[in-house]
Amino acid sequence: MYQTHRNICPRNCYDTCSILSTTRNGILISVEGDPLHEYTKGKLCAKALEDVKKVYSQKRIRYPMKQRGRFSGYWERISWDEALNLIAGTILRLREEYGNALPLALNKYSGNFGVLHNAMEGLFSGLGSTTRAIGSPCWSAGVDAQTYDFGTFFCSDPGDMGKSQLIWLWGVNPAWTAVHQMPLLLNAMDRGVKVVCFDTYFSATAARSSHFIQVRPGTDGLLALGFSKVIVEENLLDPDLASYSLGHEEFIQYLRRDIDLNHCAEITGVPVKTIRELAVDYAKTHPACIWAGFGLQRYTNGGQNLRAIDALGALAGHIGEPGGGVQYGQFKTWQFAGQLQGLHPKQTPESKGLLKSVPQDKENREDRLLSINNFAEQALQCSDPPVKMLWISGRNPLSQDGNLHLWKALIQKLDYIVISDLFHSMSSQAADLFLPVTTHYEHWDLHASYWHYWVGVNEPTIAPVGESRSDLQIAWAVSHKLNQLAPGSCAFPTGGEEKETLLKEVGPDMLEILGLETPEEILNGPVRARFPATAWENRRFKTPSGRFEFGSARAEASGLPAFPVYRPPLSPSEEFPLRLLTPHHATTINSQVYSSETEKEDFIFHLSPEVAERYALQTGERVLVWNKFGKLEGIVQIENRLPREAVILYQEPVKSNLPLNSLMGTPNTDMGNLSLGAPGFALNETFINLRKLN
Ligand code: SF4
Structure with missing residues (x-):
């Protein structure tokens, strides 16, 4: 018998697609996009089309497993009861001891x-005050930047x-990472709309755009300031600016005084003539939209x-304009009740709707909050009491975090x-105990997107594979x-x-x-939030002043410049003269979509001809x-x-005992604390050296 169910792709991806899954006699046999969803329009990307294979993969862990010695690989199947006794026994012992x-x-995480x-x-809230990872490795600086503005x-x-009428894709690669936006972009180009792609390398999106500007x-911040300077010089400012913004005069003064187009061209690599032409085009074309990606804020100056x-x-008058704006992402559809995770009722206004990592009220809760990006380092510093038990869920820190030697020490x-x-x-x-979890085809769930406005329910399609359980059941x-062991020990x-839990x-x-x-x-079925299609259309903002804030007192109070100013990124050293950039690949999202079927034999380091010449390297050499x-x-x-000062290494599964992040430290972005x-993790501030191997 055939049956169809509704699912939502749960990956950390812009699109959050609605899926229709089909079973035959209780076995998942196919997945396809749900045509009811007006954004994803019945299409899925290649990552989801692998789902059936993934659900029934022989490599999937189906039973609780105990490892005899960390890193030994000697895993032994145990019962859920034994697993739960091990966990509960450890929790009760540690709580008693400390x-x-x-x-x-x-x-x-995600x-x-x-x-x-x-x-x-x-669960952890129910145990009392515990130690938690907070923050995000992904987009924190940009979230704060937009919150200040x-x-x-x-x-x-x-x-x-x-x-x-004009679309600037700035550091975003939707052809690989947000595929459902591509038809709109391609249709726009068919209508004669110019799509300009700004990026550090010639991405798959750059190849499909009208123009590519290599930055x-x-x-990126300096280039934006250069464009703003031209808009000021050419007197192309939004005439209504004074009615809805704060601090534009000081910002304009800063541009006149401190931004020099020749310097801007020298630093960004974009010629002055191009800066002028693009700026004028952007200011004169209405509506014009910028879509800013996450990569450009993964620097120590990312928020700036x-x-x-x-x-x-804002200077060019594109904020609040239908078809305009500066798009980055949104939390406004994440208005879940928050009952499940035991949120403290006193959320900050910035964290309202953000469920993954809410800064907690330290007066009333005393959870020990460690940055997710410096977790090992900060956990090692905890002494009163030390961190003794760690639960890793929805993460793979040994393949994602920097400073792996600190993880090993922890x-x-x-x-x-x-x-x-x-x-x-x-x-x-590194684990002592492995608990097998269900896929999204085996449990109920509820999803919102950080990009589009749709919210939807995920239904279980099949019975849990093996003895796997959902996080909620666990x-x-x-x-x-x-x-059972100690009545009253967990709330x-x-x-x-x-x-029922979902509906609450x-x-x-x-x-x-x-x-x-x-x-x-x-x-x-999926429902679209009833927000106007254009953000800030009435030009009334949620800042303390109610205006778009060129000058932000909140930023200044946090020790940041009040205005957007140029702060250079870190520089390479003589010892490590090349920057390492690690963008997402079309087939993966971090290690979420890694599977042994797609593993590459080797890391592939993508070099520009200039870098290759400097190191006397040819394609194919080790x-x-x-x-x-x-x-x-x-x-x-x-x-x-490709950039002349960087090497590109895509995040792809590779047959190697060493992960890509073996080369990473943990530099922080300039922003992220507010929201x-x-x-955040300034992972684009990684520097390397290289040499040919014989
Ligand atoms: S990975 Fe993204 S684009 Fe692909 S199916 Fe999932 S949500 Fe859709």
Whole structure:
């Protein structure tokens, strides 16, 4: 018998696609896009089309497993009861020994963006004050930048870009990472709309755009300031600027006084003539939209880069214009009730709607909050009490974080490491206990996007594979075991129904934005939040002044420049003269979509002809790449239009015992604390050296 169910792709991806999955006699046989979803329009990318194989992969872990010695690879199948006894026993012992729950740490992020996965936070909240990873490795500086400028984090409906007469794609590669935006961009070009792609390298999107502007890494902010300077010089400012902005006069003074176009051209690599032409075109074309990607804010000056781009959009009068704006992402559709994870009721205005990593009220809760990007380093510094037990969920820090030597040191100090995942990973090698989790085809869930305005329910399509359980079921079971062993020891619920729990997350705020009467209506299919398609259309902003803030007192109070100013990125040294850039590949999202079927034999280092010549390298030759953090071997591939001062290494699965992040430290971005509680990961500030291997 054939049956069809509705699912949502839970990956950390712009598109958050709605899926129709089909089963035959209870076996998942196919997945396709849900045509009801007006943004993803019935299409899925190649990553989701692998889902059936992934669900039934022989490599999937189907039972709880215990490792006999970390990194030994000797895994032994155990029962859930034994696994729960091991976890609960460790929690109770540590709490008894230290008199509180702070030795218990949770390191969780976006392995599955479904709201019911917040059960892990809920479980830890139920244990008392614990140690948590907060922040984001992904986009923190940009989120703060937009929050300083606009007052909250919001963008137009992606379909609004269809009204644009000029589209600037700035450091974003939708041809690989947001494929559902591509038809709109290609249609726009067919209508004669110019699509200009700014990037550090000639990406797949650059290849499909009308124009490509190559920008030196980390200098995007200066380029935006150069454009703004031209707009001032040419008297192309928005005549209404004074009515809705704060501090534009001081900003204009700064541009006149401190921004020199020759210097801008020298630093950014974009000729003065091009800067002038592009700036005039941008200021004179209405509506004109900028879509800023995440890569340009993964620098130590990342927040300033985005603030400068926001300011450019405002100076030219594109903010609040249908088809205009500076788009980056949004949290406004994440208005879930937050009951599950035990959120403290006193959320900050900036964190409202952000469920993954909410800065908590330290007066009332004393959770120990460690930056997700400096987790190992900060956990090692915890002594009163030390961190003793670590639960890794929805993450693979040994394949994602920097300073791996600190992770290795932390692992040695921990009494117990639990990981919940679908497959073994670099991180599971360090674990004592592996808990098998369900895929999104095996549990209920609820999803919003950080890009479009759609919210939808994920239904279970098939029974859990093997003995896998959802995070919510695991959290209930741990709480049940704890309360069995020590009544009253965990406040998290000890059981329930996934569907009921899901419906409780659709509270009054969510009903309001979706225009629903009852939570049950969300079960009928994906719903678009009733926001206007254009962000800030009325030009009333959520900043303290209610205006677009060129000058932000909040930024200044946080020790940042009040205005968007140019701050250079880190410079290479003689010892490590090349920057390493590690963009996403079309087939992966970090290690979420890694599978052994697609593993490459070797790392491929993409070099410009200039870099290759400097090191006397040819395509196909082997190189050693190293810095003070580690070393990797791989193959050279020479390509035109790559940066002259950088090497590109895509995030792809490779048959290697060493992950790409062996070369990473943990430089922080300039912003991130305001909205996410910790700075972001400035991973584009990684520098290397290389040499030919014989
Ligand atoms: S990875 Fe992104 S584009 Fe691909 S199916 Fe999932 S949400 Fe859609």
